[in-house]
Amino acid sequence: MTTSADPRPASRASRRPATRRIADAPVLRVTVVYLIVAAAAGALAGVIWHLASSLPSYTIGTDGSASISERGLTSVFSADAVYSLIGVLLGAGLGLLAWRWYSRRGAWVVALAGAGALLSALACWWVGTLLGPDSFPTRVSSAKAGDTVQIDLALHTWTPVMVWALAALLPVLVISLIRWDAPSRSD
Known part of the structure; x- marks a missing residue:
């Protein structure tokens, strides 16, 4: 008995290469990978913040x-400004990555973009303060006349941490507004 070949063209799913996209992986695995990437990027950003x-x-x-000096007083908050600038850039990158990996999962993209950015911000803060000078009161009390003592590398407010989260949510917001009525793609 011979069978004839199916005259219908191959479906799109059967033409897809055997490799799986990360967005098609189980949610928990993708979430863990995303959070590890965010923490590692934050740790690297901490080194950059310190430098x-x-x-x-x-x-x-x-x-x-x-x-x-008066100029020194104004530069006390320069560490906060550098931290915020790093946060804008890295937060936007994490937001784009979250959109790429989670856009098909609905509102989870918002929660994960924010959580990843906050985790990254905290990792940056932790690594930066570990690398930077610390124990300012101890160093000042043990210094002699004429010595200069650098202040600690620290944040002076929580606002720069929130900048990271807002920067991560901005690309998610913009892309979702642009594509809100676009037909879903299955590629």
């Missing part, structure tokens, strides 16, 4: 007092 921050120094006087 890019210009921290002012206090000068120890003969009477044991510590003084800082």
Whole structure:
């Protein structure tokens, strides 16, 4: 008995290569991979934050007092500005990655983009403070007259951490607004 070949063209699914896209993987596995990528990127950003921050120094006087110039006072918050700038760039990248991996999963893309950015921001903060100078009160108390003591690498407010999350949510918002009525693609 002979069978004839099926005259219908191969379906799109059967023409798809055997490799699976990461967006088609199980949700838990993709989420773990995304959060690991976010934490690793945040740790690398912490090194960059440490290297890019210009921290002012206090000068120890003969009477044991510590003084800082007016310019030094204004640069106290430069570490926050550098951290925020890194957060805007990395947060937007994490938002785009979250959209790429989770856009078919609905509202999860918003939660995961924000969570990944916050995890990345905290990893950056932790690594940066580990690498940067710390124990400022101890260093000042042990300094001699004429010594300069650099301030700690630290954030002075929580606002820069929130910048990371907002930067991650911005591409998700923009892309979802542009594509809200676009037909779903199955590629």
